[in-house]
Amino acid sequence: MEIIKMFLKEFDEEAQTVRKMLERVPNDKYDWQPHPKSMTIRRLATHIAELPAWVTMALTTDGLDFANNPYEPVVINNNTELLAYFEKNFADGRAQLAATSEEVLEQKWVLRNGDAVYMTNTKAEVVRVSISQIIHHRAQLGVFLRLLNIPIPGSYGPSADEVEFELQEQE
Structure with missing residues (x-):
């Protein structure tokens, strides 16, 4: 399987779980955070929703310099906005990925803050990191939701909440 098809398959599968x-x-817990050093749910969920845009950025630029492009997250206030933001970023990232070539994926991409270089990778590696970050932060959100006693959906099979529900249905 070529790398672009593999990335698209994984991107689509992970998007289902993210949704x-x-x-x-x-909606009433957007400002909640489990610890002072943790992000709020708003910040974490917004970050998850914006991460597919990193695929677009990786494929259409040669890098990101925070010194010239300070990070300014979009303010999300409810699930309607959150899901719309995710869908917009996902659709754009997916379209860029579907339209790219192996040659583009081999090009270098640099993340920096002025003279401080954080990473230099191929664009393919940045796509991989973007998908990994979606998975990583989605797992963090699962912990946040668990702490709020909100049932968690399964990611790669049923969650404990879904298994418990199925067992109750069988009784």
Whole structure:
């Protein structure tokens, strides 16, 4: 399987799980955070929803310099906005990925803050990191939701909440 088809398959599969997780975020808990060093649910969920845009950025630029492009997250206030933001970023990232070539994926991409270089990778590696970051932060959100006693959807099979529900249905 060529790398672009592999990335598209994984991107699509992970998006299904992201949607299920993001829709569980309670509108009245956007400012909740489990610890002072943790992000709020708003910040974490927004970050998850914006990460597919990193695929677009990786494929259409040679890098990101925070010194010239300070990070300014979009303010999301409810699930409707959150899911729409995710869908917009996902659709754009997926379209860029589907239209790219192996040659583009081999090009270098640099993340920096002025003279400080954080990473230099191929664009393919940045796509991989973007998908990994979606998975990583989605798992963090699952912990946040669990702490709020909100049932968690399964990611790669049923969650404990889904198994418990199935067992109750069988009784």
